[in-house]
Amino acid sequence: MHIAVTGNIGAGKTTLTTMLSKHYGWDAQFEDVDHNPYLEDFYADMSKWSFALQVYFLGSRFRQVKEIRESGKNIIQDRTIYEDAHIFAENLNDMKLLSDRDFNNYASVFNLMKSFVSAPDLLIYLKSDVPNLVKKIYKRGREYEASISIEYLSKLNQKYEKWIAEYTEGKLLVIEVDDLDFVEKPEDFGFILEKIEAELNGLF
Numbered sequence: 064m065h066i067a068v069t070g071n072i073g074a075g076k077t078t079l080t081t082m083l084s085k086h087y088g089w090d091a092q093f094e095d096v097d098h099n100p101y102l103e104d105f106y107a108d109m110s111k112w113s114f115a116l117q118v119y120f121l122g123s124r125f126r127q128v129k130e131i132r133e134s135g136k137n138i139i140q141d142r143t144i145y146e147d148a149h150i151f152a153e154n155l156n157d158m159k160l161l162s163d164r165d166f167n168n169y170a171s172v173f174n175l176m177k178s179f180v181s182a183p184d185l186l187i188y189l190k191s192d193v194p195n196l197v198k199k200i201y202k203r204g205r206e207y208e209a210s211i212s213i214e215y216l217s218k219l220n221q222k223y224e225k226w227i228a229e230y231t232e233g234k235l236l237v238i239e240v241d242d243l244d245f246v247e248k249p250e251d252f253g254f255i256l257e258k259i260e261a262e263l264n265g266l267f
């Protein structure tokens with residue numbers, strides 16, 4: 064079984080993925096952030112590094128897709144390949160930080176890869192508003208993310224809302240996380256587990 068956690072930067076994906084993986088004993092797949100050769104440069108100069116970063120994330124995420132297909136294990140994944148293309152790359156193109164030529168080049172590779180990608184059995188969307196995302200990004204304290212603008216986060220949130228509203232590839236669970244503290248409050252984590260189990264009934 065393949066579960067994926069989706070949502071904007073700082074929504075709590077990595078935290079929830081880690082907690083669910085421990086709770087259910089599922090294998091977890093995380094994003095390539097700490098050893099990413101482009102991310103810090105990207106935040107310093109988005110226009111210069113956007114194409115290189117998108118190609119890097121696409122390759123790294125496709126490696127995960129391959130592992131999921133081949134492993135036969137229960138896997139929980141922190142962010143999907145769809146988000147790279149439909150949220151981040153599209154938004155950079157909208158913001159003129161990724162040229163049309165580079166975006167079209169990227170999109171043609173993504174479209175080829177798409178035929179090998181299966182949707183997760185359950186997609187869990189962590190919905191959060193921009194002020195709360197800013198608080199959580201600040202709390203996490205990655206220095207290079209200090210330059211993330213409210214405008215950038217808002218545009219990503221709009222893309223997420225549109226993508227989720229149109230998502231029909233598989234089961235979808237939307238969790239509004241702004242009033243939940245699943246890190247500190249066991250009852251909030253319990254609330255999320257109940258929702259997941261209701262969705263997974265029949266898949267286990």
Ligand SMILES: Nc1ncnc2c1ncn2[C@@H]1O[C@H](COP(=O)(O)OP(=O)(O)O)[C@@H](O)[C@H]1O
Nearest residue numbers: 072073074075076077078199202203243244245
């Ligand atoms: N529901 C929550 N309540 C309180 N703190 C949270 C919550 N979700 C995430 N955090 C905190 O916010 C920060 C960002 O979370 P993270 O899981 O890294 O987000 P993402 O992977 O979506 O970018 C971390 O410091 C984490 O501990």
Ligand SMILES: Nc1ncnc2c1ncn2[C@H]1C[C@H](O)[C@@H](COP(=O)(O)O)O1
Nearest residue numbers: 071072073094096117120147151152208
């Ligand atoms: N495809 C992407 N393009 C640009 N930036 C991306 C992409 N995928 C992830 N990121 C960034 C956003 C954050 O700074 C880090 C980690 O993501 P997070 O949502 O905090 O787990 O990578």
